Amino acid sequence: MDSTLPAVAQELLKEIRKAFQETSHVPDDLLLGLKFLFGPSAVPALDLVDQRSVTRVVSPSGRTAYQVLGSSGKLYTCYSSCHFCTCPAFGFTVLQKSESFLCKHILAVYLSRALGACQELTVSEEQLTSILLAEEEDEG
Numbered sequence: 001m002d003s004t005l006p007a008v009a010q011e012l013l014k015e016i017r018k019a020f021q022e023t024s025h026v027p028d029d030l031l032l033g034l035k036f037l038f039g040p041s042a043v044p045a046l047d048l049v050d051q052r053s054v055t056r057v058v059s060p061s062g063r064t065a066y067q068v069l070g071s072s073g074k075l076y077t078c079y080s081s082c083h084f085c086t087c088p089a090f091g092f093t094v095l096q097k098s099e100s101f102l103c104k105h106i107l108a109v110y111l112s113r114a115l116g117a118c119q120e121l122t123v124s125e126e127q128l129t130s131i132l133l134a135e136e137e138d139e140g
């Protein structure tokens with residue numbers, strides 16, 4: 001499922017999940033590993049996880065998307081299956097410049113999954129479709 005991530009990142013997330021299940025705590029060396037691998041995305045992503053900003057949205061047929069409430073109060077949609085986020089940083093630093101392989105929202109999704117910190121929301125097929133198609137226009 002996380003095949004879009006480099007193996008070393010998958011390993012690290014696995015370690016974090018295991019450590020957290022055993023101790024309810026993420027050890028410092030793994031946090032350092034996150035910073036090393038994900039650079040400037042690591043700390044903001046951990047903040048998003050702390051604030052429980054990640055919601056897993058599921059439809060009755062099992063389609064899934066993640067919504068992440070950004071620090072600016074804007075809601076971004078992350079697609080776990082195709083490794084994509086609707087935020088401007090993803091478009092710029094990941095798609096255009098290839099400086100990074102994810103944004104803080106996608107990292108927050110992976111971390112929330114590893115730490116069991118996702119909120120759950122069940123919606124109808126129509127609602128999920130409109131979430132997936134809404135992109136920028138869901139003001140108000």
Ligand SMILES: [Zn+2]
Pocket residue numbers: 076085086087088089090103104105106
């Ligand atoms: Zn993003």
